[in-house]
Amino acid sequence: MNNLPSALRALRHRNFRCYFIGHAISTLGTWIQQVALAWLVYRLTGSVALLGLTTCMALLPQLLVGPFAGAWIDRHDKRRLLILVESLLGLQALVLALLTAGDWVTPTLLVAMATLMGVLNALDTPLRQSLLSQFVDDRADLPNALALNAMLFTSSRFIGPPLAGLLLGVFNEALCFALNGASYLALVVGLLLIRITPTARAGGSYRNVLGEGLRYALGNRQVRSMMLSVLAINVSASSYVVLLPVFARDIFAGGATTLGWLWGAAGLGSLLSTVFLASRLAVDSLPRLILAASCATALALLVFAWSDLLALSLAAMAVIGFGITVSNVGTNIVLQSNAPEALRGRIVALYTSIRFGFDAIGGLLAGLLAARLGAPPVLAAAGVILLGYCIWLGQRPRATAEPDKSPAASADD
Template sequence: MDSGSALRAFGHRNYRIFWCGALASNTGSWLSNLTVPYVLYQLTGSAFWVGLVSLWQFLPSVFFGPLGGAVADRYDRRRVLFLTQAGMTAAAFLMWACWVTGWREPLVLLALVGLGGLFMGINLPSWQAFVSDLVPREDLRSAVALNSLQFNAARALGPAIAGMLLALLGPAWSFFLNGMSFFCVLAALLLIRGTGGGVRAASRSAGVVREFAEALRYIRARPGIVVSLAVSVLMGVLANPIFQLTVVFAGSVFRTGPMSLGLLNAALGVGAVLAAPLVSGRRAPSLSRTVRWGLVVCGTATVAFGAAPTYLFGLVCLVVVGGCFLAIVSSASTAVQVMVADPLRGRVMACRIMIYTASFPVGGLLQGYCADLVGPRATVCAAGALLLVSAAVLMSWRGPARLERLDDPHDSSYVPAER
């Protein structure tokens, strides 16, 4: 492993500032991401309600993805991020205000999750495309992996802090600190300069639907992007629900308190932090090889967690799951970032985000329902087994969208259609 090349993106001032602000903000977001499922499970006693958090959080990203992609290709992405992050700040403080004033009905909490998700749906395409504005193309793999690293480092820190806050001070402090954390990324965006902002390649006269349709046609003609989306959906449906079901495992399987729940979620982030240097350096395996073996190990570790005889064994399994999740999702995202033609970057990333995030509520609701029906252990074991079956299919498939297409080069031949 070449640790120096893994950290190459940190050599760029704007990227360092953005990374640090995002780490602080996402750490705060994970306070809320753990606290909301926790209080909903305490209020309802239902794993299905826990699954509904994913639906309300990510469904707006599906509906507003085309708008977010068009905005990312038309306008200065830094300004777009500032406005959407300000909206998410307001939604976070509304959540805190409702809780401290005693307005704690499950539907109210879900509605506020949905409000934050609306701003996030417009924010995400610009966020992912903005990474390519901060570093040259030769450092893009490092930048994408380090971006995933900060998100998963926040996933380790946030739940651990949330567990302590829930045990000692209650949910209100988690909600309040989440709102305060957004000021870190807002400050970072103010400090960043010289990113080449302004109106981009997409014409403002073209409609959002027409621009989005152009991006869909482009994706269909690029097998490497198609297989990247297929891998992302598999992870969203089969692997991602484990992040919500830790609440159910802590309460119904291991019978532990909020502190131990925080550690379960922190273990997922720790695994991602440990895996990040392995997938971002110059000597890292190819993207297709990383995904191939990551799926096998992730499926195995998921089955092992579902059958874990003890809490400590479950913690170890989640470290492995978290590392594999980072490796697979980061590699799939990097493949798209490398392949896509620059004039379509925002819209194609919006399509990827829409498809990927649409898989979250599908997986969350399905596994939440199954957990209520047959139990969380059987549900997670079945998801891991299906992940192994899917890995075998992808590894043996030899059609146009085979796994090796994840290593396709950058498309420098695309010419925008006449408006």
Template sequence: MFSSLSVRNYRLFLIGQIVSNIGTWAQSTAQDWLVLSLTGSATAVGVTVALQSLPMLCFGLYGGVFVDRWNKRRTLLATQAWLALTALTLATLIFSGEVQVWHVWLAAFVVGLTTVVDNPARQAFVSEIVDNSQLQNAVSLDAANFQFARLLGPALAGVMLASTNAGTAFLLNGLSFVAPLAGLMLMRASELHCVERTSRTKGQLREVLRYVAGRSDLLWTLVLVGLVGTFGFNFPVYLSAFADDVFHTGVGSYSLFNTMMGVGSLAGALIAARRGSAVKRVVVGSAFAFGATEVVASAAPSQWLFTLFTALIGLFGVTINVTANTCVQTGTAPAMRGRVMALYMVVFLGSSPIGAPMAGWIADAYGARVALAVGGGISAAAAIGIGFVLSRASRPRQGADGFGNHPDAQSVQH
């Protein structure tokens, strides 16, 4: 389960990410509740999520081109420092009492612009820290640390919101970036599996699109991830609306929902870390289970039952992410990995500008239960449809894993 921790550079990377992710989750929880407090609107929360994700949708592929051209370690040093500065700036506005919702929206957009480069760089950098035999384990542990932070971050945010204000959470996040910055600087460059950087040429965006279009295993995985991300992963909207409008229990319940989702997500990530390899059957099956659980959770008659369902949603959700992430990384040629992972982040995170405002509008107009049921139903239907397409596409092929994963997936034909 923890084999990749034998690599010193990965230990430094993981420790830094754990500390930073705790701050990120604390800020995310505080940010959603701050917007809801300032506006009283679930739609405004959806707009915040959309603004943070919009840059990924618009510029994500350009971020992947940049990542393939430049040193990923130095790139991460720059992006992590900028994220820290953004959090500290908003903390100052909150403590001064001058914060307005447009400040939060602007900060969310700036964070989104930074993650256009930061996310694909972090995803692709893992494959330079460990070798391919350890990649599934490293990706799973990275997801597990993110979910472990999800346990602590919302809980800390709940305490801070109850005792002080949202500014404390933003301050915590800003200071937490010291850990990943220190970890990156302490890494031994000689032990990294550096990939030859791509030279600056024309047509590099078209090249990655042609590459993915010619690989049905990558293409349909990305389509499924995009549909589930668009309609099912709007948790800031769903959970804040259930806490505020359905159960009328406030920020304490919202923090509890996030924490329990983190419990399930951590369990799912650790289970994935024990799995020897990633296959499409797991991606499709977990996507269906994720959607079906959201539909059932939407009808939960009591808060305690809904809280239990959030843990299951977290478990299936992180299984989709970890398994799809690993399938895409291990099935992509190293020279294309930054751009393909940028495309992965575009369809997964960049879908929020479409899904989050839509989910917020449904929640405001028809209620949180209907919004969650619609998102889950679409996710489950997408899993059934794409699973059927993948199973039919793989029938004529020999040597695949049952869903079109050929053993020679690392090869590239130009």
């Protein structure tokens, strides 16, 4: 493993390899389920608003639970918690498969199951992200580990949706849910094989632990600026996910296979972005790159919104996937590279709560507005809003990292 290229250097660490293989299988199952759930909701109801509500409830708990989960995570053994949460996610998927196979699903039940998944993901995402620093023995390899972790997500996003489209065309949604449930076993096994020394847990009252993390985030100008950018791109650009089934069926006169190709094109762009980020060694240049990627995303949204050519729309989807992922993953790399170890769980939880929470809010708004105005105008408006934010941000002085004055940071340094 010592001969691996620089872009894969984090895989030299045994613990990270165990996690990487298990998470690769689990993430592929997650994307298959996401496409199947969206198609099931739209097939049963034909409601764009319900699509937005379902997507929102799968993500909104990240915003509501995430900041509080971070303080809780830093007070407990992260690996044991993650094994428990992954097991519950697998059980949720298997129950959903059983309900679908038995024809017992209703719109209300689907929203409830999406909400349960969202609550579990509000714990799962910051747990996994905050543990990555313990899976690599050299802190210098942490940015590469974060990029490779994101590459798993994006490569599965490229492969999973088209595969889900094929499975839906031949079988049904229940099989997709069952495959996802089984996929969590791989990550649980990988986590059981990992050998790490638990880090010191945060002491003091829960309120003080939570307040310490918030003071760090609000007191650091670079953290504030990057969190705002994450909010902007996810509340606007990420809303495309909710509207894709509408474009697939109503604009391109297709079905589940067309939806899979559109989602796969965005996944290809995301995959290329993580390959690009994994090959980079400098963290300092990422804020400028994030701004450029956000501008490209805004322009691609405008192209996709008004295109009725599938080939052009697939290309626009690839650019959108590339830009959103560069923004989100690049921000995560900068935040985790600079965050004190003692505060890592809380900073990651705050980032993920904004990342997925405002993704949920944007998706809900997009679904409600599209039900009245149509999908193309709503997606075009999202592009205009994001472009306006990029112009405003580009005119501001660039935020630089500030030294942290918190006691935890001083001890960590």
